[in-house]
Amino acid sequence: MSPILPTTTVGSLPKPSWLAQPETLWSPWRLEGPELIEGKQDALRIAVKEQSDRGIDIVSDGEQTRQHFVTTFIEHLDGVDFEQRETVRIRNRYDASVPTVVGAVSREKPVFVDDATFLRQQTDKPIKWALPGPMTMIDTLYDRHYSSREALAWEFAAILNQEARDLEAAGVDIIQFDEPAFNVYFAELKDWGVAALERAVEGLRAETAVHICYGYGIKANTDWKASLGSEWRHYEESFPLLQQSGIDIISLESHNSRVPIDLVGLLRGKKVMLGAIDVASEKVETPEEVADTLRSALEFVDADKLLPSTNCGMAPLSRDVALAKLSALSAGTRLVREELVTSHA
Secondary structure, eight states, X not given: OOOSSOOBOOSOOOOOTTTXXXXXXTOOBSOOHHHHHHHHHHHHHHHHHHHHHTTOSBEEOTTTTOSOTTHHHHTTSEEEEEEEEEEEEETTTEEEEEEEEEEEXXXXXXXXXXXXXXXXXXXXXXXXXXXXXXXXXXXXXXXXXXXXXXXXXXXXXXXXXXXXXXXXXXXXXXEEEXXXXXXXXXXXXXXXXXXXXXXXXXXXXXXXXXXXXXXOSSHHHHHHHHTSOSOOOTHHHHHHHHHTSSOOEEEEOOTTSOXXXXXXXXXXXXXXXXXXXXXXXXXXXXXXXXXXXXHXXXXXXXXXGEEEEOSSOOTTSOHHHHHHHHHHHHHHHHHHHHHHXXXXX
């Protein structure tokens, strides 16, 4: 049974240097063939142990077996040509060379089930697996086939639902969908974005989560955040819709952000995965700083619905810093747990 305030991470953890270049997104693999398969499994074992050793209650794969949280899934789908590249504006703030949709998209076989099954074998703790959300997937591609962002998103939603059902059958307890695009495309969010996400979770018995943040600690994201003013109120667009949705857990960025903490109140009744660790800074939080973030949130969400976590993935950070931040997350959470026990004594 998980303790009150179960800790978790929302995305990537640094990979071992023998597997991929440290502190780098889209880092190429340093192994090939059978050695790469074995190396990925070794890295996953290490990630599980490191999370467990540092008091993380809901364990993830740390994305050890994939290069990127979106493109690795897309690589396994038919209808997308990674040789035909086009430059597109991603999240409406930076340009990137992306693959092209050239035909009907489909999934021949499960993408992550073998990895998730291996993860399930490594721990008795609850496990969480992340998939890209439909809107974020279409924002990472050039489309020559559907000529409609919405039409492509609905196709991806159906494919994601197939994958999620297979992950559930493999023993995954929480299936998370990463939707940073929800913080950018508000008209699409309201028109079809949340509806497409609900299609992706249709019929699932496992708990479902959506992660919406302000991105990795890379320059394009930090520059964007610096331009957003004294208050970041983007969640006001998505939270009321998600509060009415069938998604169980909503993940948001909090610590060292300018997100007003009272926006958590818009999610009344939902579980909240609260970012209490800043992934855009090498500075390691103190347990008291983590505790302060959690205390602020507890004014707007019940303790049995709060899951302390990181703001986003930590692949760009050094391994030592990332692990120290996980220890701080657990230590700060323990402080608040003790306060809650005392207050109810």
